[in-house]
Amino acid sequence: MMDPQLEALLNRLLEAERAGHHLLHAMTQETADPQLRALFANFTEVEIGDAAVLEGLIRLHGGTPSPRVGDFAEKVLRLDNLRDQMHLLARGQAWVARTIEQALALDPPADIAACLREMANRHRHNMEWVRAKAITAFDE
Numbered sequence: 001m002m003d004p005q006l007e008a009l010l011n012r013l014l015e016a017e018r019a020g021h022h023l024l025h026a027m028t029q030e031t032a033d034p035q036l037r038a039l040f041a042n043f044t045e046v047e048i049g050d051a052a053v054l055e056g057l058i059r060l061h062g063g064t065p066s067p068r069v070g071d072f073a074e075k076v077l078r079l080d081n082l083r084d085q086m087h088l089l090a091r092g093q094a095w096v097a098r099t100i101e102q103a104l105a106l107d108p109p110a111d112i113a114a115c116l117r118e119m120a121n122r123h124r125h126n127m128e129w130v131r132a133k134a135i136t137a138f139d140e
Ligand SMILES: [Fe+2]
Pocket: 016, 017, 020, 046, 047, 050, 096, 123
């Protein structure tokens, strides 16, 4: 059986990555800017990959993957402009990185830890990337 605390955190991350996939797909429809579309398309692929990896790790270690989708996409899409959406998206990336650090603090099995470290670094990188793109695109 998987440590229930670890299972709960991994499931929150899984739900968030699913929400991220929906969100990025929706945000891609909101802009014709090729640079932003490329950024969102890249993020969408990453979210799909992360959700699959998390689901696989939970299952492999005897846990039960949550079937839910997080509410982050609705929260972001309630904002009526892409600039604010991008800033909230950046904060979402930071939330993922922080939540992963909480999971790592539980000293998970080595294969989970390795995936989580890579995921945290990538989310920190993407947080900076989306902030930089928002600054460029909206002349802040
Ligand atoms: Fe993500």
